[in-house]
Amino acid sequence: MGDAARLRDDSGYPERTYAIGELADEFGLTLRSIRHYEDEGLLSPGREGTVRVYDRRDRARLALICRGKRLGFSLTEIKEFLSLYDTDGAQVGQMRYLRRMARERIAALRRQLADVQQTLTELTDIDDQITRHLRRQGADDATNEEGSRS
Amino acid sequence: MGDAARLRDDSGYPERTYAIGELADEFGLTLRSIRHYEDEGLLSPGREGTVRVYDRRDRARLALICRGKRLGFSLTEIKEFLSLYDTDGAQVGQMRYLRRMARERIAALRRQLADVQQTLTELTDIDDQITRHLRRQGADDATNEEGSRS
DNA sequence: TTTCTCACTTACCTTTACGTAAACGGAAGG
């Protein structure tokens, strides 16, 4: 149990850590996936012997990875993306580069935002049409009568 | 040249058609991809002999396919998605189902919208931080001084 | 007629993002 590595934190109290299984449960991933993200260089958790030990920042990165996946990015894109989040140790030269990357991402995300919004209005239109159609037929719904507000 | 299939339209004038190469150029796809979408049942263009002939509706479907891809959906998801757009010949039973599908998609898209928006604000924050950092260093930008408005 | 250009099919290849199995290690508990 007792060893010195328990208090490796400036703030004086031991930081909470996570096992791979915990994170897998929390984010709905498999161990394989999380390890794969590490293989691809998106994560680099500490080790206690051979066992992976994740800290608060690893967990945050994992959350970003998941969001990136939900948005349809590839692991490679997500990797670049992640580098934008830890600019803390960057040199001035790097920062210009990172800012360019950030702005490109922003532009892409705005396009995606527009796509999502347009698709949303189209689908709510379709929903409305179907609903009106069913209503005209008197064949009205048994399912919940939830509308489609933006 | 002259054959009867040129006037297959109710409206009296010949509808404009597209060759596969045209569509590929227009949407920035390869022939292979377009044919692949057909293999997967997302498109079913007419044929003139062995040659594919796309009409207005095929073209519209292709546009939807591209948008779906930009949003990160798989071809299978896009296929379901497409079926929502031609409810015209559907029976009442189908319509309930389609409406359910539409509502599921809507819910998913709203989540995606939230993800995109959050990522956007985070990245604009990062952009601002970098910009301020560079400004403090006097090492200010040579690149365009475009801001990051929402 | 020969040569382009565009299109077609068939078929194997590649990349991404994991799944899955085999075999092993260490700690905890009955």
Added chain:
DNA sequence: CCTTCCGTTTACGTAAAGGTAAGTGAGAAA
């Protein structure tokens, strides 16, 4: 001591979405 649980590595498998090559055909142009 043996089992169980959690983790580890190595390595082959696989589904999705196309790339790429080989060989064919048909119409237009030189």
